[in-house]
Amino acid sequence: MMWWAITLVGAGVGFFARLFGAGGSAVGTPLLRLVGVPEFVAPASPLPTAVPVALASSRAYCRPRRVCWPTVAVSCSPPRYLVVLHLPIKPALARSLAVSAVLALHGTVTHWLLGAHRLRVVLAYTVLAVPAAYLGARLGIRAHPA
Numbered sequence: 001m002m003w004w005a006i007t008l009v010g011a012g013v014g015f016f017a018r019l020f021g022a023g024g025s026a027v028g029t030p031l032l033r034l035v036g037v038p039e040f041v042a043p044a045s046p047l048p049t050a051v052p053v054a055l056a057s058s059r060a061y062c063r064p065r066r067v068c069w070p071t072v073a074v075s076c077s078p079p080r081y082l083v084v085l086h087l088p089i090k091p092a093l094a095r096s097l098a099v100s101a102v103l104a105l106h107g108t109v110t111h112w113l114l115g116a117h118r119l120r121v122v123l124a125y126t127v128l129a130v131p132a133a134y135l136g137a138r139l140g141i142r143a144h145p146a
Helices: 003-020 024-034 046-062 069-076 089-114 119-143
Strands: none
Touching (some): 003 119, 046 119
16 A cells, blocks of 8 residues: 555545544545555544544634534533534534544444554554644635634
8 A cells, every 4th residue: 555645635634624523534535545555444444533633623613612522522422412502603613523533432442343444554644634624724714714
């Protein structure tokens, strides 16, 4: 496998997913397949990266105090994780990023138990995805003040 290509895919997906608030796995999985990651491994590889990427992005939103941790705690506790809060877009995105980190843990464990993770693929994908996601979130915060 071309490890540099996997690393660049992770960086690009992390950056653009957090700049625009789009889901990284929906873009990352097909791109990983394009660079030669096996079809059983490609869907599982972006998921463990979602945890540090979401936490790094949430950290970017912490400075302007857009993450409300009590809301995150309530949103992560079943069955009330889906709550309509009528929030402006940036605080809603900030809370969503924090919640997605928690929710990604469940899928990560499931894929791990199925044997779908390849640690080298996950690490190559993650190494630049985390700082790129933080940068993308910082630029997203500055794009349109809310």
